[in-house]
Amino acid sequence: MSQPLQYRPLRRSTLDVSELVQDGRVHSAVFTDRDIYEQELDRIFHGSWLYIGHTSEVPKKGDFRTRQMGKQPVVMIRGTDGQVRVLLNRCRHRGAVVCEKEAGNTKHLRCWYHGWVYDSTGRLTQVPAVEAYGEDFTLEKMSLASPPMVEEYRGFIFASLSANVVPLRDHLGKAAEMMDLLIDASPVGEIRVSAGVHKTVYRGNWKLVGMDGYHVHYVHASVIAAWNRNSDTGIGATHRGDPFDDHSASRTRDLGHGHAMLDLTTHRMSHYEKFTEMLAGVTGGTEYVQAMHAKHGEKARLLISLAGDPHVGFFPNLQLINNQIRIMNPLGPDETEVLMFPVLFEGVSSELNEMRLRQHESFYGPAGSGSPDDGEIFERVQKGLHAQVEPWVEISRGMNREKTLDDGTVEGLITDEVPQRGQFREWLNLMTGDAK
Missing domain, CATH: 3.90.380.10 (Naphthalene 1,2-dioxygenase Alpha Subunit; Chain A, domain 1)
Known part of the structure; x- marks a missing residue:
């Protein structure tokens, strides 16, 4: 099973954005400033609900679509159990993407760096020379991460990298x-x-x-x-x-x-x-x-x-x-x-x-x-x-x-x-x- 991701912001902007939005006007910096953009990624695109895709885009088991959540690459995929999941497109070993095409059908998601293999539910199934790892290492613990919040509204799949969001229906x-x-x-x-x-x-x-x-x-x-x-x-x-x-x-x-x-x-x-x-x-x-x-x-x-x-x-x-x-x-x-x-x-x-x-x-x-x-x-x-x-x-x-x-x-x-x-x-x- 995929593991929920515990997201933490990486940085804070030094700008006081509260002064940049006023009644009936906004400051141009909200559109042009690099620090504000980075804070937007943390607070909005990594901290609130985002639309990922529609279930009809992955009608068959193994169908997938790659999408973005801010800077985070993700995969929307229908597993062998028929469930549509959102998985972080990042190997748990050294961080390479495990799905490089925009769309397709697959039984496995493979990291081409060191050969780690995950199934369509995100479960880690194969690690070359796994005996080199310690006794505490288990395949189950190293499944692909998933956003902590994933919900569907009538076929529309939304996800959030923050667990501290209101339920999707309340957000909509x-x-x-x-x-x-x-x-x-x-x-x-x-x-x-x-x-x-x-x-x-x-x-x-x-x-x-x-x-x-x-x-x-x-x-x-x-x-x-x-x-x-x-x-x-x-x-x-x-x-x-x-x-x-x-x-x-x-x-x-x-x-x-x-x-x-x-x-x-x-x-x-x-x-x-x-x-x-x-x-x-x-x-x-x-x-x-x-x-x-x-x-x-x-x-x-x-x-x-x-x-x-x-x-x-x-x-x-x-x-x-x-x-x-x-x-x-x-x-x-x-x-x-x-x-x-x-x-x-x-x-x-x-x-x-x-x-x-x-x-x-x-x-x-x-x-x-x-x-x-x-x-x-x-x-x-x-x-x-x-x-x-x-x-x-x-x-x-x-x-x-x-x-x-x-x-x-x-x-x-x-x-x-x-x-x-x-x-x-x-x-x-x-x-x-x-x-x-």
Whole structure:
């Protein structure tokens, strides 16, 4: 059996980060300073919940995917017992990685340095010339380490390198309901993450990837124009009218714990009839709509209209946007890797899933109309953030009109910086709290 990892932070920043986040503004140093970045790894990426992957990525025994938890390489693997585990990708002997490929199927994880071999549950099974070790040495004690906290929510696997975190369901809070909107858009309540991944690396800070409804008219102006010319561009992308206009019914929401969303629900539902008319022209589309209504009743209108796009970010490393699951991996204060996994629905026709893929590619692929523009603007922002004169960054838009609802969530208009303020509240909480 794998052994839980007892993580301890390696360093402390000498900077007083509590002074760098104020009402409606943050200091540029939170995006550029190396010491702050190292503290983020300790306090956030090594000290809170991170999304690792989806169980459908490892459907068979021995299937694995390699991922990152801050600086720590890990393996998500389905063992011979059928259980999905998260194991530290590090030999217990001299520290070499034991899984070098990004994905595959294996019966054993082997360290190529000295030949130690582990099975798919993380158990050490073979040590060359084991008699050279003392009597106290046992294979059982040297199994691969695992994060002390690993939990699943409806197929989504999360882990933490700190044992001192709240239960995952408490961490997700109201945002879990948004995750349900993706999963329940399948008529059988299951999704599949098997269509590969788009990867990009941009020269900018990881916190720039956020729920921002304000930039759409400017960074994606050509996309807005195309939407207005032709609304029926694929599943989940029916846009009559402008959902990113403050006169629309769209809203920004701070869901707590740094989780935030762009809520396009009312806009999407107002075009339900036109959207289902388009679906009827796709093989399996009518059957999909019928199956959803049979299972969910009136709620089916919401689930069909959103098409699995809650447009929500889970702090710090997961976003569910359009037709994808997105992971952000910080590589440095000014470098970030973004992994984008298209999501397919179980229980629908191949034609409907193909439509989802084509729509994903049209905006987020390497030749897409949107995602490359985001990477470009993030790099331009990062250059400007290094300026030493007037170093404060404004995130105050809409502070004077945001509303705190009865459930404790905060609501603003679609261009308001409610998500940014919510994310930085959680950032500050984790960065200034007691070390875990």
